Amino acid sequence: MTDSRLTPKALIIGAPRSGSGKTSVTIGLLRAFARRGIRVRGVKSGPDYIDPGFHQAATGLEGLNLDxxxxxxxxxxxxxxxxxxxTDLLLIESAMGLFDGIDGGEGRTGSAADLARLLDIPxxxxxxxxxxxxTAAAVAVGFRHYDAKVRTxxxxxxxxxxxxxxxxxxxAIEAAGMPVVGAVLRSDALALPERHLGLVQASEHGGIQDYIDxxxxxxxxxxxxDAVLSLAQPIALRRGNPAAAIPPPGQRIAIASDAAFTFLYPHLGAHWRAQGAELVPFSPLNDEGPALDCDICWLPGGYPELHAGxxxxxxxxxxxxxxxAQMKPVHGECGGFMVLGTGLVDADGVRHVMTALLSHSTSFAKRKMNLGYRQVRLLGDGPLGSAGEVLRGHEFHYxxxxxxxxxEPFAEIADGTGQPLGLSGGRRGHVSGTFFHAIARTTL
Structure with missing residues (x-):
């Protein structure tokens, strides 16, 4: 059913490829519209968990992933x-190139183009x-004609x-019939700082507000x-159904939150709070532990290798x-999984003792990129669901x-097309962990 409320406008910001400057343009536009008093929110298509932090820093409104x-x-x-x-305006930043995704079936590729078709967003x-x-005109014309349902x-x-x-x-672009609404000169001062997993997080950027300004x-x-705003189009909202959302793993969730533990998808925390759960942060880097009156301890991803000592x-x-962990569940994703092991070897080859709640060891000295969509079938009951449940998410680590x-293994894991990749993570007693970042359940 279509919602009768006034709805915001939306616009997808896309590009032919990664590295085209989408993020800088998006962040700048978010802040520029916010300066005008427009309630503007940033959205990231795909599984990127860093850009939503920059979107929030630019607007003051929590970011969101739509995948x-x-x-x-x-x-x-x-x-x-x-x-x-x-929200008055949603700016949806594409991941990679606008049409880039996987062979996941019609409308389920993970590309921003899927959202453009599904929601009729220009x-x-x-x-x-x-x-x-x-030659840029030829690229622009190609985007205009490649898919009639995706309106550039x-x-x-x-x-x-x-x-x-x-x-x-x-x-050349305007002669080909495409309006140019802006032109930005090349400047190193506009580049966002990067590291091995992409951008440095907004929370780590000391001068983030000056940079966004x-x-x-x-x-x-x-x-x-004004021309950009005129391109945005009201979107027809419907209530949808949160059945595929990952339910809160407890009523009170102790969650590690500091420079080493930052990668919790905004939609997870928002859904857990909407369901009445309380997120209780603690900082391992400040030598804090989980509050004992919490129901579960969650160690999200992040950069523990930078803070291993x-x-x-x-x-x-x-x-x-x-x-x-002797009494209640503890779960770690990616960086959190690394900290649950016996040891972590940093980039210099130095081994650091971790919690030893699981028996594996990891190394950042022996780097190997693991990147892509993942689907897992849980092999036991735990914080993410019951044995046999299937979840979808993402993996990105070196x-x-x-x-x-x-x-015991945590799950059977496959890539985004269903090709088996073996077993993932570990389970022992109340403790579980995996490199897999969970995004949503499957119900279809």
Whole structure:
């Protein structure tokens, strides 16, 4: 059923590929519109868990992931409806290229193009014109005609080398019938800091607000904000159904939260709170442990390898979480899974003692990229569900398991197309962990 409330406008910000400057343009536009008093929220298509933090820093409104592969359409509708309740404008940043995804079936590829079709949202295309000029018009025309259900309505020229470069690109694109609503000159000052998993998180960026203000200044002088706003289109909301959302694993959830533990998807925390759960943060880096009156301890992903020495020295944290685990569940995802093991070898080859709640060991010195959509079938009852349940999510890490340990496996794991990848993670007593980041359940 279509919702009769006033609905926000929405616009997808896409590009032909990763590295085109989508994130910088999106963050700058978010802050520029927020300066105008517009209630604007950033959304990330796909499983990226870093960009929503920048979106929130730019707007003050919590970010959101919408993932057409990992989330059933009813869950996408539910999350979008919830996000729209206090929002005038949704800017949805594409992952990778606009049409990039996997062979997941019609409308379930994980691409931002799926959202454009499903929700009939127009696209603002960010074109990095470095190394080309008039040829950018051919790219723009290709996007306009590639899929009639994905409507590319405007172009932002990005990383132009000069005003002449802008003029050549703009003239060709507009002659091909595509409106250019902005042109941004190349500047190293606009680049976001990066590390091995992509961008440095917003919470780690000491001058984040000044940086976002600089991006907004550039957008205000280089982009026609009124033209961008005119491209956005009201979206027809429906209530959806949260049945595929991952339910809260407890009433009071002790959650590690500091520079080493940051990767909790916003929609998970929001859904848990909406269901009446309380998230009780603690900081392992400050040698804090989970509150003993909590029902479960959750160690999310993050960058424990950058803080391995400090975590190893956090004796009170280790003792407290070990005591907690004797009575109640403890679960770790990715970085949290690494900390649940016996040891973590950092990039310099130094081994650091971890909690030893599970028996595996991991190493960042022996780097191997593991990246992609994952679906798992749980092999036992636990915080993510009952044995036999299937969940969808994502894996992205460079750590290697150098000792698999002797624990029972947590799940059977497959890639996004269903190709088996073997067993994942470990279970022992009340403790479980895996490199897999859970996004949603499957009910279909």
């Amino acid at each position: 057409s592969w990992a989330m059933e359409p009813d869950l996408v509708a539910h999350l979008l409806d919830h996000a729209a309740q206090d 696209v603002l295309l960010v074109l990095d014109v470095s190394g080309q000029s008039q 309505k405007g172009i932002v020229i990005n990383r132009a080398g000069s005003e002449r470069h802008i003029r050549l690109s703009r003239t 600089r991006l907004a200044d550039v957008m205000e002088t280089s982009v026609d904000l 400090q975590l190893s020295a956090a004796n009170r944290f280790r003792n407290r979480i070990r005591h907690f 750590a290697s398991v150098i000792d698999p340990g002797r624990d």
